[in-house]
Amino acid sequence: MAASAAQADVTEALMVFTDRQAVVRNRAEARLGGSLDSLESPLTVLASPAWRGIEADIWLARRGNQSEVYKHYHTDLAHYVDPPAAIAAAKSAGDVGVGPRVLQSWEEDGLFAMEYLGNGWRAGGLHDSANTVVREGIVAAKKALQAGPKLSRDANIFNEIRAAHAACTTHKANLPKNITAFLNFADRAEQAMSRLEVERVPCHRDGNTANLMIGPSNVVRLVDYDLAANADPYEDIGYHLMEVFDREPEARDGFVEWTGFFEEALFQRAMVYGILDDLRWGLIALTMAASSPRSTLEFAKYASWRMLRFEMTSQTSTAGDRLRRLA
Template sequence: MRQSGTELATIRNFIAGLPGWGSGDIVIEPAIPILASPSWRGVDGFPWRATRKGGGDSIFIKAMDRDAELYIDVACAFEAAQRASDLGIGPKVLMADSDVGLLVMEDLNQGWRVGTLERMLEPDIVDAVIAAMRLFQSGPPLPRRKSVFDEIEHFYAAAAAAKAQLPSDAEWLVKELRFAADAFRSLDIAAAPIHGDGNVSNILISDAGEVRLIDWDRATTADPLEDIGSFLVEAYAQEPEARDVFTRSAGTFDEGAFNRARIYGVADDLRWGLIGALLAARSARNTLEFYKFASWRFVRCRMVVREPRFGEMLRRIA
């Protein structure tokens, strides 16, 4: 696994196997700024762009940071990215080596923009995102089989072992979501491969309205409702809008399934809060605002869990 300051020579040697990328007329430079808060952008790995001098052709290289070992199954993430490439719902993967943590993809730069909350109000875009999720879910299981509830337990233990700074009610939040996990175990859930991270910054949108999903680091085999749940909690702060989008995704409104999706969104907030707290304690990159990001996710999780409606949601999951 490479550090975020991956030597340019290492990248240059790696991409030399691609036709046309082995010459010396290649410029390699940072692609996007890394930002932990308010969005988890570029944190998992250092993003580079390699450009041919004169021609202007470019490729995108993701060099996984050593921090990724704390919270990402890199081999599974790279496999998911390759599947998304093959399905046409993610950037085309050109080269990948999970052992060294390098993923080379087409550079969706010109004519593409990162998703925003405003774009998630456009029905055609929402339908394209949901269709991409469903297509990925139709494939064979991924080797990783961890639900969001499994990850909460894992990262809570890891954060405690690292003596991470956690909010005073962290144990209570974990226990509440543990209660939810117990309730979900009684359900007959057919697991499927999922993207697992509904942050709108993980959606690229072309000028023509095409959609690509990126950052497959949380990809796993789990309840497909985890996908829509993490998307709803990120993109729709108000329940009426979330209901509308859920109905578009399912074709009809199923209260039990909707409540399960919403609870998955709450669990997603707790999981990311714990990941942020863990990295705030363990990462060498102390210039990044990991705990600020974690605090926001804890706040949003707490807001829902403390509402009487959270218990009502749990009672109506079937």
């Protein structure tokens, strides 16, 4: 009986995959003017150790000398992604020149087409952050997005943590035993931040170095605008510092790389956002582990290391000092 159930799950997953592929193929053939020479999904999807390709299938469609990339959102992530807003942000980033140009979108399908950057471009990785030119490119792209037109929605990490925790509760996710203390830190951080006047600007809001494309001469383009919104620009800085630098002395240098100056209170503000990013993603991943039909992906494993790092950085006297010193 167990074998039959497993086989049924595999069959159902294959049918869903085939149906989703057909949606993309139909849109691509209409755009490119006929039958495709190829439709490939070149991305290896991973929940752990890197969160890559989770939100959407990525397809490369080719016909003759034409090539386009299609991003097709999954339906099991409505608790943290608004596909129409993400598509709108991708369009804005393409217009600004920091991301691939969006060529057409079909919001009803959770699908859009974007330019294929071509040979010589590749997906980024954490190892690229050791390259000073790449880091400068990341910062320049995110600052250019921040200077561009406002996006279609506002957001902040505190509301997202509450929403992610509510989703965990709804889906009976296996929460950490210290979740009350974890949420308490988020509440204290929100209270500390509440006294600040924040100018919301368009932000990428994703520090994951897998969400970069790196081209010839280490040119950088940003991809994946799934959380993009008008927000505190120090969110972007904090997520970048937490992703790229293992130790605080290097993170302080990284802050200067971004801002051109150092101010302790602003650095602590960025670092608190970076710490909270682990809690947000840990809760998101726990919800996915409890609710997503894509049960072969290691959502719980990803959540465990995010929560481990959050505990290490938030449940200390140093974390309390950060809250007292931020501005």
